[in-house]
Amino acid sequence: MEYAMNDFLNLLQLRQIENEAAKNSIDLIDRAGHSTALWVNGKFNKKARILIVAGRGNNGCDGLAAAIHLQQLGYKVDCIRLFKDNTNANQEWFNKLQALKKSLTKFPQDLEKYTLIIDAIYGIGLTHELDVETSKIIQKINDSNAHILALDAPSGLNPFSGRVQGSSIIADSTLTFISDKPGLHTGDGLDTCGEIEIADLIKLSDYKLLPANNKIEFNLLDDIPYQHLMRSKFNTSKGNYGTVAIIGGNQGMHGALYLAGKAALLSGAGKVVLGALDNDFTLNFNTPELMSQSPKEIIQNIQAFDAIAIGPGLGQDDKAVKILNKLLDNIEDSKLLVDADALNLISTNHDLKLKFREVRYKIITPHPGEAARILGVTVNEVQDNRFMSIADLTDKLNSVTILKGAGTLIQSEKNIYINSTGNPALANAGQGDTLTGIIVALLGQGMDLLSASRFGVFIHGLAATKLVLSRRGFNGILASDVAEEASKLINEYVYAGVFE
Numbered sequence: 001m002e003y004a005m006n007d008f009l010n011l012l013q014l015r016q017i018e019n020e021a022a023k024n025s026i027d028l029i030d031r032a033g034h035s036t037a038l039w040v041n042g043k044f045n046k047k048a049r050i051l052i053v054a055g056r057g058n059n060g061c062d063g064l065a066a067a068i069h070l071q072q073l074g075y076k077v078d079c080i081r082l083f084k085d086n087t088n089a090n091q092e093w094f095n096k097l098q099a100l101k102k103s104l105t106k107f108p109q110d111l112e113k114y115t116l117i118i119d120a121i122y123g124i125g126l127t128h129e130l131d132v133e134t135s136k137i138i139q140k141i142n143d144s145n146a147h148i149l150a151l152d153a154p155s156g157l158n159p160f161s162g163r164v165q166g167s168s169i170i171a172d173s174t175l176t177f178i179s180d181k182p183g184l185h186t187g188d189g190l191d192t193c194g195e196i197e198i199a200d201l202i203k204l205s206d207y208k209l210l211p212a213n214n215k216i217e218f219n220l221l222d223d224i225p226y227q228h229l230m231r232s233k234f235n236t237s238k239g240n241y242g243t244v245a246i247i248g249g250n251q252g253m254h255g256a257l258y259l260a261g262k263a264a265l266l267s268g269a270g271k272v273v274l275g276a277l278d279n280d281f282t283l284n285f286n287t288p289e290l291m292s293q294s295p296k297e298i299i300q301n302i303q304a305f306d307a308i309a310i311g312p313g314l315g316q317d318d319k320a321v322k323i324l325n326k327l328l329d330n331i332e333d334s335k336l337l338v339d340a341d342a343l344n345l346i347s348t349n350h351d352l353k354l355k356f357r358e359v360r361y362k363i364i365t366p367h368p369g370e371a372a373r374i375l376g377v378t379v380n381e382v383q384d385n386r387f388m389s390i391a392d393l394t395d396k397l398n399s400v401t402i403l404k405g406a407g408t409l410i411q412s413e414k415n416i417y418i419n420s421t422g423n424p425a426l427a428n429a430g431q432g433d434t435l436t437g438i439i440v441a442l443l444g445q446g447m448d449l450l451s452a453s454r455f456g457v458f459i460h461g462l463a464a465t466k467l468v469l470s471r472r473g474f475n476g477i478l479a480s481d482v483a484e485e486a487s488k489l490i491n492e493y494v495y496a497g498v499f500e
Helices: 011-022 028-041 058-073 088-100 132-143 252-265 295-300 318-330 338-346 350-358 368-375 377-385 386-397 429-443 449-471 478-496
Strands: 050-053 075-081 116-120 149-150 173-177 195-199 215-218 243-248 271-276 290-293 306-308 334-338 362-364 400-403 411-412 415-418
Touching: 011 028, 028 149, 028 195, 028 415, 050 058, 058 075, 058 116, 058 149, 058 243, 058 290, 058 368, 075 088, 173 400, 243 295, 243 338, 243 429, 252 271, 252 429, 252 478, 271 295, 290 295, 290 415, 295 318, 306 318, 306 429, 318 338, 318 350, 334 338, 334 429, 338 350, 338 368, 338 429, 362 386, 362 449, 368 377, 368 386, 377 386, 386 400, 386 411, 386 415, 400 449, 411 449, 429 449, 429 478, 449 478
Parallel strands: 050 075, 050 116, 116 149, 149 173, 173 195, 215 415, 243 271, 243 306, 271 290, 306 334, 334 362, 362 400
Antiparallel strands: 400 411, 411 415
């Protein structure tokens, strides 16, 4: 059976495939069991001792079918069913396995004898929090030294929302069936799935699937026109590469504004003007290339700027409200990126929200806390279903939306992109300001809203990945370090092959 990278499908589409396959006498459970056995055979020799932990439904069936195929390949397999109230299909597969080998009657106390534990407790249809007893067994599995393989999804993880429902298997590997699932790649999915492979089982092209509300795909660079950033002409000047303004820097928060400005310069903007709300703001002459104007001057001369960002260190005082109001009144068709405190102000001020909805070209970049304030929910509710949250944000503010966090999501209209770069090194102060600077620089150089968002998020995350590898750890990777590394990466992509 081939392992493939397929489109993301939702639960309704997968249930549709299961129903149509059953009508056409296609045994998806047997194929899943066979695929699992092939996966094991490719990674473990026959000396491996295997425990399969099966649930009551179809995921349990997959595990029971895998046990049969592994027995037939000559592996030593123990199998335990956790529940008594099993489905009829589950009982049929259990009877087939019993004909080959008797299953365990109790969960084994000693897991150290097992090389591999296969999790087939709950699959893609889990809708409830796990009960205490199942959670205890999951904890025992997680505490073992065995390699843990989850079938379809780690038990306890909702593979469509990315949320752990109480507790979850922490898998070393996940073999998911028919198609990829979006929740495996964002939120809790990144901490529970391990290495993900897809066993396709069927040809998706043979099925006419129900339409999805949103199209979900990975944020890859193949369709992003970043080559336009190349400086290919000698007869040129800074005016050809974007004049951008960044407004923020209220009292005590100058660093956020400075970080965003420096990142914008490093990302190729021809000219970067900082507009600080604090009258005592002075430029840091470690980067003398940055310029400064008052926010009022920037707004009065707004047509001079190719893109504007507002938010880094903006604060939420009356002055911040006044500046944001004036900017929204005058922005017209300029490209606007709104982050941090500017988002917080929009979330709490009805007039600002109405004005912001009417801005034509805009990006918002909330982290989960800011997203929660905009939507009027808790942070946990945002994280419980990041896909629903970003769709609600996009609809509510009529924007291109970047929902930051583990597995950052980007949405424009009905298209959602899952970013696969980045790591915990980005969990420190100023990283959002650096991302703002990178994206506004890309906007200034002529990228459209979605392309700038996708390329900026990808490069920002990849910069952190490169730094972690070079420093052999996650600590002490500062936002300014990420800006420097992002600059190198932009050059590597844009000028690939030019200097070889």
